[in-house]
Amino acid sequence: MKHCNLExxxxxHKVGAEGYEFVRRDFHRVHEAQSLVRIxxxxxxxxxxxxxxxxxxxxxxxxxxxxxLLRTRKGEREVKPGDLLFFPAGEDGAHKLTNTSDSEPxxxxxxxxxxxxDVTMYPDSGKLGIWGMDTNKIYRxxxxxxxxxxx
Numbered sequence: 531m532k533h534c535n536l537e538x539x540x541x542x543h544k545v546g547a548e549g550y551e552f553v554r555r556d557f558h559r560v561h562e563a564q565s566l567v568r569i570x571x572x573x574x575x576x577x578x579x580x581x582x583x584x585x586x587x588x589x590x591x592x593x594x595x596x597x598x599l600l601r602t603r604k605g606e607r608e609v610k611p612g613d614l615l616f617f618p619a620g621e622d623g624a625h626k627l628t629n630t631s632d633s634e635p636x637x638x639x640x641x642x643x644x645x646x647x648d649v650t651m652y653p654d655s656g657k658l659g660i661w662g663m664d665t666n667k668i669y670r671x672x673x674x675x676x677x678x679x680x681x
Contacts, residue, residue, distance in 0.1 A: 581626035596636035
């Protein structure tokens, strides 16, 4: 068992391209465990991540505070505190969450089932990410090469 208080978790602040920013607190997983729990705070008008889906990992968000707009394959809908959102692995789990408030952060609990290696697809930009172990790489899908290229 692992126990901690939210205030004891270190804060990681990340600013990405315009429109992307978050503060994250990680409740670290034990290497063998497939559970990863994080608390995210998204500033007004921002998103944490681009529209994406995972090929292996599943995600569940529980909205704690604020208001947001959730984009999925089925369209967009508003989210509010108390909403529980599940994103299965595969295209049906594609999502992007944006804070729609002018002044309040959007805060949510992110509970993930993770694997040692996962591929994340970014349909809007034609990229894929390979995450896990010691690998964190992003590639353009159009840059694919023959299996024996360079051998």
